[in-house]
Amino acid sequence: MMKNRKIQVTLECFIKKDDRYLLLHRHKNKKIMPGVWMAPGGRREFNEGLFTAARREVEEETGLKIKNLRLRAVGNAHLKDLDEEFYFFMVVADYEQGELKGNADDGDFAWLTKEEVMSLDNLLAELKHVLPHILSDDPKVISYKAVYEKGNDMSFFEIEKN
Numbered sequence: 001m002m003k004n005r006k007i008q009v010t011l012e013c014f015i016k017k018d019d020r021y022l023l024l025h026r027h028k029n030k031k032i033m034p035g036v037w038m039a040p041g042g043r044r045e046f047n048e049g050l051f052t053a054a055r056r057e058v059e060e061e062t063g064l065k066i067k068n069l070r071l072r073a074v075g076n077a078h079l080k081d082l083d084e085e086f087y088f089f090m091v092v093a094d095y096e097q098g099e100l101k102g103n104a105d106d107g108d109f110a111w112l113t114k115e116e117v118m119s120l121d122n123l124l125a126e127l128k129h130v131l132p133h134i135l136s137d138d139p140k141v142i143s144y145k146a147v148y149e150k151g152n153d154m155s156f157f158e159i160e161k162n
Helices: 050-062 114-118 127-134
Strands: 007-017 020-026 041-043 065-079 084-097 107-112 142-150 153-159
Touching (some): 007 050, 007 065, 041 050, 050 084, 114 127, 127 153
Parallel strands (some): 065 142
Antiparallel strands (some): 007 020, 007 041, 142 153
16 A cells, blocks of 8 residues: 655746846754755745646745746656655746735845855855756756655756656
8 A cells, every 4th residue: 555645836036137046045943945046936825726726835935926927847756755746837937017025934036146056155055057058048948856865965866857
């Protein structure tokens, strides 16, 4: 008999404004990926469309409105220390309007160039492999999987062949 799996369906949204992308440095007290840099995002609600979820999560977390949403990658990650699987969607969008607001409990936001993002200490490990594609002009959608032992300690990564 198969045990019940703990699965989360989530998204990250890389918002582009001028030549910079908005990233979140997650608070060190977060249960999932404490102190890690990643894009704003979160869980999809029951029966919620991907782009609706991205707009909602971005507005809730940042106060910003976004446009021109594009799906760039899908994947899954097994977080062994939490015994959870995350199925996620990586979306890119353009800034539309709004003033950036934050929540100290979530962490700190920063607008960064591609180069600054790739050189961050404690960038979510899988992003080092997929961000060059996600932030490129290539419209292809990639699929990948990762395994994390604890926190941001990634022990396996693979982009699937299509």
